[in-house]
Amino acid sequence: MKILVVSDSHMYNDILENITNKWKNKVDLLVHCGDSSLLPDDPLLKDYDIVVHGNHDEEVFPHYVVYKDIFVTHGNDYHVYTGYDELIQACKENHCTICFHGHTHVPHYETYKNKIFINPGSIMYNRGQSQCGSYAIVSVDDKFHVDFFDSRTQKKIPQSLIDKDQ
Numbered sequence: 001m002k003i004l005v006v007s008d009s010h011m012y013n014d015i016l017e018n019i020t021n022k023w024k025n026k027v028d029l030l031v032h033c034g035d036s037s038l039l040p041d042d043p044l045l046k047d048y049d050i051v052v053h054g055n056h057d058e059e060v061f062p063h064y065v066v067y068k069d070i071f072v073t074h075g076n077d078y079h080v081y082t083g084y085d086e087l088i089q090a091c092k093e094n095h096c097t098i099c100f101h102g103h104t105h106v107p108h109y110e111t112y113k114n115k116i117f118i119n120p121g122s123i124m125y126n127r128g129q130s131q132c133g134s135y136a137i138v139s140v141d142d143k144f145h146v147d148f149f150d151s152r153t154q155k156k157i158p159q160s161l162i163d164k165d166q
Helices: 013-023 085-093 159-163
Strands: 002-006 029-032 064-067 070-073 098-100 108-112 115-119 134-140 144-150
Touching (some): 002 013, 070 085, 085 115
Parallel strands (some): 070 098, 098 115
Antiparallel strands (some): 002 134, 064 070
């Protein structure tokens, strides 16, 4: 299974549309981890299978969604700036081994306490070393793999640049 994971688009709708159009027929699942600043019926979200509430969204989206063994949330409700302890507990309660989240605007991939955490960063603009907007393509097959892409150029971000922000 191949998954597009975006977050924190904050009304950068042309970038969100470009990313969606590039990947919607190449992936099995499209996920938005919140702060789209859009309403659920917005045409830009029609291709997304999962959209969660971010701290800059109206209270019309769920705060989290469980899909198979993936826990999807924005991150602010679980205080991701101070660590993953609250998300680990939420993953345990929901029998999930993978967590997609946003909020920090920093692309991140980590295995911590037997849980896999993926933050695609912000398609708008990231904080940290990458100095661009980003999103993630996650492959969940025999082998688990994550690639991060520059949201404007659509080119893969070198892992060495992502690692600087880990």
